[in-house]
Amino acid sequence: MINEKTIIAGFGGQGVMLMGQLLSFAATEKDINTLWFPSYGPETRGGTANCSVTISDEHVNSPVISTPDTIIIMNKPSLAKFQPKLKVNGICLVNSSLVKDEEYRDDIRVYEVDANNIAKELGNLKVANMVMLGAYLALTKVFTEDEVLGILKKKFTGSKAKLIEINKYALEAGRKAVL
Amino acid sequence: MAKVLMKGNEAMALAAIKAGLDAFYGYPITPQNELPEYLSKQMPLHGRAFVQAESEVAAINMVYGAAGAGARVMTSSSSPGIALKQEGLTYIAGAELPAVIINVMRGGPGLGGIQPSQADYKQITRGGGNGDYYLYSLAPESLQEAVDLIKESFDIADYFRNPVMIAVDGLIGQMMEPVDFEREVPKWDLKPKTWAADGNRKNRKKNIINSLYLDPNDLENHNLKLKAKYDEMRDKHQRYEMINMENAEIVIVAFGSTSRISRTAIELLKEEGINCGIIRPITIYPFPQNAFNEIPESVKNILVVEMNLGQMVDDVKLHVQGRLPVHFYGRVGGIVPEAEEISDQVKKIVGGTYE
CATH class of the missing domain: 3.40.50.970 (Thiamin diphosphate (ThDP)-binding fold, Pyr/PP domains)
Structure with missing residues (x-):
């Protein structure tokens, strides 16, 4: 029985939308109901961006998530915006490379992942989103890393195929950061 | 497929x-x-x-x-x-x-x-x-x-x-x-x-x-x-969907995304013992006026929810013809209402504190 509502938020350019889309693609692959809904301003890079992803065995009604089960916070402004909405005992997954010394509610589960630095060590800052996604998968167990990698393999073909390996390492590194 | x-x-x-x-x-x-x-x-x-x-x-x-x-x-x-x-x-x-x-x-x-x-x-x-x-x-x-x-x-x-x-x-x-x-x-x-002006003039008169x-x-x-x-x-050719109407005490009228959010709202209300139905126009022209003849007697109020300042609500009033009080809730500016906002409005009406 799956009914997982997640909000992923950060700057434009951090790959926030892609993280959410990968989850929705993985759900569609398994014939599970899903809805992905983006929210961003006119600007693409540098502005704030977030997406809502619902994954459920049941019919998905409201596209708007008012009380997420999990929030993935990629930058500081996103924490202020979404922490108050997180459900009691929900997971708050924070990119601690950019979000430091913050005050957290005491009725939620906070996991800090040094995602930017882990990504840099892997050789590409751009996979910070995949590090966070690896941590998310480890904590929620909604999908396996292989299921998400399977989606990436379909998306990254031709000259992009060489990127699959680093994404695989990024998912693993994310898992190890929280387990 | x-x-x-x-x-x-x-x-x-x-x-x-x-x-x-x-x-x-x-x-x-x-x-x-x-x-x-x-x-x-x-x-x-x-x-x-x-x-x-x-x-x-x-x-x-x-x-x-x-x-x-x-x-x-x-x-x-x-x-x-x-x-x-x-x-x-x-x-x-x-x-x-x-x-x-x-x-x-x-x-x-x-x-x-x-x-x-x-x-x-x-x-x-x-x-x-x-x-x-x-x-x-x-x-x-x-x-x-x-x-x-x-x-x-x-x-x-x-x-x-x-x-x-x-x-x-x-x-x-x-x-x-x-x-x-x-x-x-x-x-x-x-x-x-x-009737088409398709250039094919062999077997017919001129089409204009x-x-x-x-x-x-x-x-x-x-x-x-x-x-x-x-x-x-x-x-x-009116089209509409009536949702959860049996024994409903109040009915939301909403189309498009707003009706979908209202579906979540009625689930929240159900948990609190409030039976709320939805009339969902699928055609907004022709307006599904027939739906308003099928409202059961249990219904005492109607709430129209839109992402505007009250437009369809006029059509609803036209077809309810004063038989029931028609209330309105809307968000504008690009803000999408959350299910809780809608269920709160319903609770205010049912509780009699609606202004």
Whole structure:
């Protein structure tokens, strides 16, 4: 029985939308109901961006998530915006490379992942989103890393195929950061 | 066939291709740009026409021309762009031509914003341009429904020889959901387009595409002929869904995304022991007035929820005819209401503290 509502938020350019889309693609692959809904301003890079992803065995009604089960916070402004909405005992997954010394509610589960630095060590800052996604998968167990990698393999073909390996390492590194 | 995960704008574009779209004419505007972008790639691959026109006015007049030639034709835009297209729409309706128009609504007035809205309801349901005419207007709430209705909409346009409007908000354009593109949709009984100005003059008299009738008697007859179509739409082709009506004490009326959010709201209310139904117009023109004759006696109040400042609520009042109190809740500016906001409004009304 799956009914997982997640909000992923950060700057434009951090790959926030892609993280959410990968989850929705993985759900569609398994014939599970899903809805992905983006929210961003006119600007693409540098502005704030977030997406809502619902994954459920049941019919998905409201596209708007008012009380997420999990929030993935990629930058500081996103924490202020979404922490108050997180459900009691929900997971708050924070990119601690950019979000430091913050005050957290005491009725939620906070996991800090040094995602930017882990990504840099892997050789590409751009996979910070995949590090966070690896941590998310480890904590929620909604999908396996292989299921998400399977989606990436379909998306990254031709000259992009060489990127699959680093994404695989990024998912693993994310898992190890929280387990 | 397996379901495909697609963005709303792209799914609507593919649905039009599946319906046999011959030609698309458009002009860019957020939040519907993925729709023409998708068609710009796909239409040439299918040997069909795609034109990015120099303006919205040009695009709708290209639609007018291609529809007159008998093609299956479509344009899409968002609120300010649809406003610019009103002149062409009234000519197309006046000349009795089939066309499909997708309006992915954003906030207004003027340029407004780029976030979701339902503030074009009155423009859509009153015709929008000059003269006595209407658009058959469908308001889907999900991508599957949008795809199914768009596939059918070309038949509806051909059947009535009248423009069909697909009225969605930016939320439906931007979101992704799994869609089955091979679902069967109703097929309408269509006659050959013997009226088309298609250049084929071998076996018939000259066909003229025109909306000008200078003789008042001719124009009156033409207006009455158009009215007969709108009467048929109203009498035979209202569409709506009634949800959770049995023993409901209050009913929400909402279309498109707002009805979907209301579905979550009634689940929240159920947990608190409040039985709330939903009337969901699928056609916003013709307005589904029949639904209001089917409201059970248990219902004591009606709440209309829209992403505007109160437009459909007037139609609801018109058809409720004072039998029940009609309340309104709306969010504007591109803000999408949360389910809790709607359930709170219901609780206020049921509790009698509504102002």
